[in-house]
Amino acid sequence: MRASDIGEFNLIDILRRLLGKGGGDLVCGAGDDAALFRGRDGGLWAYTTDAMVEGVHFDLSYTSWHSLGYRALAVNLSDLASMGGYGTSYALVALGLRGDVEVEAVEEMYRGMLECGEAFSCRVAGGDIVRSPGGLFVSVSLVGALEGDRYLARGNARPGELILATGFLGDSRLGMLWLAGGGDAAHPCALRHLYPRPRREEGRLALQLGATAAIDVSDGLLRDLGHICEESGVGAEIHLDDIPVSREARELAAALGTDPLQAALHGGEDYELLLTAAEDASEEMAERLPASVIGKVTEGSGVTVLDREGKRVEVSRSGYEHFGEE
Amino acid sequence: MRASDIGEFNLIDILRRLLGKGGGDLVCGAGDDAALFRGRDGGLWAYTTDAMVEGVHFDLSYTSWHSLGYRALAVNLSDLASMGGYGTSYALVALGLRGDVEVEAVEEMYRGMLECGEAFSCRVAGGDIVRSPGGLFVSVSLVGALEGDRYLARGNARPGELILATGFLGDSRLGMLWLAGGGDAAHPCALRHLYPRPRREEGRLALQLGATAAIDVSDGLLRDLGHICEESGVGAEIHLDDIPVSREARELAAALGTDPLQAALHGGEDYELLLTAAEDASEEMAERLPASVIGKVTEGSGVTVLDREGKRVEVSRSGYEHFGEE
Numbered sequence: 154m155r156a157s158d159i160g161e162f163n164l165i166d167i168l169r170r171l172l173g174k175g176g177g178d179l180v181c182g183a184g185d186d187a188a189l190f191r192g193r194d195g196g197l198w199a200y201t202t203d204a205m206v207e208g209v210h211f212d213l214s215y216t217s218w219h220s221l222g223y224r225a226l227a228v229n230l231s232d233l234a235s236m237g238g239y240g241t242s243y244a245l246v247a248l249g250l251r252g253d254v255e256v257e258a259v260e261e262m263y264r265g266m267l268e269c270g271e272a273f274s275c276r277v278a279g280g281d282i283v284r285s286p287g288g289l290f291v292s293v294s295l296v297g298a299l300e301g302d303r304y305l306a307r308g309n310a311r312p313g314e315l316i317l318a319t320g321f322l323g324d325s326r327l328g329m330l331w332l333a334g335g336g337d338a339a340h341p342c343a344l345r346h347l348y349p350r351p352r353r354e355e356g357r358l359a360l361q362l363g364a365t366a367a368i369d370v371s372d373g374l375l376r377d378l379g380h381i382c383e384e385s386g387v388g389a390e391i392h393l394d395d396i397p398v399s400r401e402a403r404e405l406a407a408a409l410g411t412d413p414l415q416a417a418l419h420g421g422e423d424y425e426l427l428l429t430a431a432e433d434a435s436e437e438m439a440e441r442l443p444a445s446v447i448g449k450v451t452e453g454s455g456v457t458v459l460d461r462e463g464k465r466v467e468v469s470r471s472g473y474e475h476f477g478e479e
Numbered sequence: 480m481r482a483s484d485i486g487e488f489n490l491i492d493i494l495r496r497l498l499g500k501g502g503g504d505l506v507c508g509a510g511d512d513a514a515l516f517r518g519r520d521g522g523l524w525a526y527t528t529d530a531m532v533e534g535v536h537f538d539l540s541y542t543s544w545h546s547l548g549y550r551a552l553a554v555n556l557s558d559l560a561s562m563g564g565y566g567t568s569y570a571l572v573a574l575g576l577r578g579d580v581e582v583e584a585v586e587e588m589y590r591g592m593l594e595c596g597e598a599f600s601c602r603v604a605g606g607d608i609v610r611s612p613g614g615l616f617v618s619v620s621l622v623g624a625l626e627g628d629r630y631l632a633r634g635n636a637r638p639g640e641l642i643l644a645t646g647f648l649g650d651s652r653l654g655m656l657w658l659a660g661g662g663d664a665a666h667p668c669a670l671r672h673l674y675p676r677p678r679r680e681e682g683r684l685a686l687q688l689g690a691t692a693a694i695d696v697s698d699g700l701l702r703d704l705g706h707i708c709e710e711s712g713v714g715a716e717i718h719l720d721d722i723p724v725s726r727e728a729r730e731l732a733a734a735l736g737t738d739p740l741q742a743a744l745h746g747g748e749d750y751e752l753l754l755t756a757a758e759d760a761s762e763e764m765a766e767r768l769p770a771s772v773i774g775k776v777t778e779g780s781g782v783t784v785l786d787r788e789g790k791r792v793e794v795s796r797s798g799y800e801h802f803g804e805e
Contacts, residue, residue, distance in 0.1 A: 192624065194518065243526060278501070281618075
């Protein structure tokens with residue numbers, strides 16, 4: 154069986170079984186946004202890695218080297234943020250380079266990375282540079298100290314809790330479509346795609362205020378909320394009308410002739426946090442993070458999408474349609 | 480200027496200037512085998528990453544998936560070993576896969592990695608799998624707790640100290656040539672290439688016994704000793720006759736019609752430790768690691784190679800010749 158036949162998520166499941174769940178000082182192994190281990194003093198460290206491949210995760214025709222560096226670090230910091238924030242963190246960069254890449258471009262990439270690190274408490278500690286004739290890749294790893302002994306795991310959501318999302322969803326996908334069509338990199342949605350903001354403070358505050366589970370939106374709201382459901386053994390109901398979509402996203406979607414909710418549900422790469430919490434904690438979280446309540450955790454499994462009248466809506470990558478209507 | 484015009488080491492120098500040397504809790508930034516940072520309790524962590532690219536660092540026509548996994552982890556553990564050993568360590572793996580790779584092959588790679596981790600105190604904590612249509616890459620990062628507050632840095636060698644090497648040099652290169660020619664993977668030199676042994680215990684003991692500087696032999700004795708010289712602001716003299724070459728390497732070199740000393744000087748990928756230490760400490764290290772004394776640290780700069788009569792020998796990648804002889 155080939156890797157392409159079973160897909161990334163099934164392959165990850167197979168390897169997770171091989172690696173095991175952790176144990177001892179490895180508090181949380183493969184399967185969450187970050188692994189967690191304990192230092193000699195008992196303090197928790199979150200540890201994560203993400204690789205980006207040219208032509209798969211970025212396109213240099215509309216991604217500047219500066220934003221590539223910024224983004225490569227930001228998406229990793231977002232993984233730490235979704236564990237409940239972090240104190241200090243250290244990054245290493247393994248860079249695979251085609252020989253024809255300009256030295257100035259690589260420097261610019263590092264400047265973008267350093268800018269992100271300065272903004273979000275991360276020191277870039279070094280790395281490795283190798284030849285990669287088949288194409289560019291940037292593999293960042295990140296280790297960061299958690300501030301206490303608690304953290305947000307994907308598997309902690311419980312039925313009856315509410316589901317919240319920080320910021321807006323869909324901007325990044327729309328920004329990417331805009332850029333791919335030759336649009337200006339200064340458009341707010343383009344900036345959200347090129348320079349995602351790791352939700353470090355929001356993750357930390359959510360943990361303080363009693364959030365239970367968290368994940369960052371990298372693969373799209375439906376898929377990422379699906380991960381929380383699987384790991385927690387629960388279902389989820391979300392309300393289409395409550396999904397936070399920005400004014401800029403609505404306007405850009407109209408200009409592009411597409412549906413902003415589709416971008417919000419499937420787009421991914423927003424690097425907002427999806428959180429779950431009991432109702433009273435949710436109220437304070439909604440106000441203080443801030444965040445939007447978009448639905449609730451249920452018994453059962455899978456994510457159900459509801460329209461304004463509470464009717465179930467069937468959502469696919471190509472659109473969504475109402476159930477039971479002619 | 481293109482990356483291929485200035486080469487890997489010059490590019491690394493440029494990026495090191497951009498990243499800086501460290502400071503604060505980042506005790507040692509870019510430029511050693513591993514970065515070092517302090518946890519909240521003041522304890523030191525070593526942190527390193529190495530990427531391997533298909534067709535550049537490994538060739539699947541003679542590298543099994545099992546050995547690829549083993550080796551990808553071992554070369555990173557070797558970087559920690561050269562900082563003076565480590566207690567516990569955690570690895571993450573970012574894997575770039577062509578779609579046509581068999582799932583069983585990926586599992587086999589992880590089994591190799593787990594076997595290495597079990598043998599050398601490393602937990603594989605998870606990672607990332609991405610599509611990489613341009614070719615396979617394996618990027619491993621590793622964080623490991625140092626056991627005390629001291630470590631071995633490239634920049635600590637001082638004139639008058641002796642230079643030591645653990646194990647044998649050249650086996651890996653000869654093993655690779657043997658494999659590339661269709662030779663049996665069970666040959667001792669082939670095994671040394673496919674399953675390098677991180678010198679964890681040796682690094683730890685060397686630090687205890689008073690070693691000053693260390694580096695692992697990944698790029699070849701001359702180049703790696705050259706790194707110690709540059710970082711320490713010293714020169715080095717080594718004696719051809721004292722370079723440890725195994726019986727198997729001599730025999731294989733004879734069979735292949737090549738010079739085992741060339742493989743030892745330039746071959747690389749032996750993952751032995753090069754160490755420096757004052758004379759009295761060197762004696763105990765030589766006996767207890769064990770290790771071979773191969774030369775001494777001098778004033779000046781660069782590595783000088785001496786023959787049996789103490790005459791300087793000119794060494795190039797294509798061979799070596801005596802100075803001042805007709």
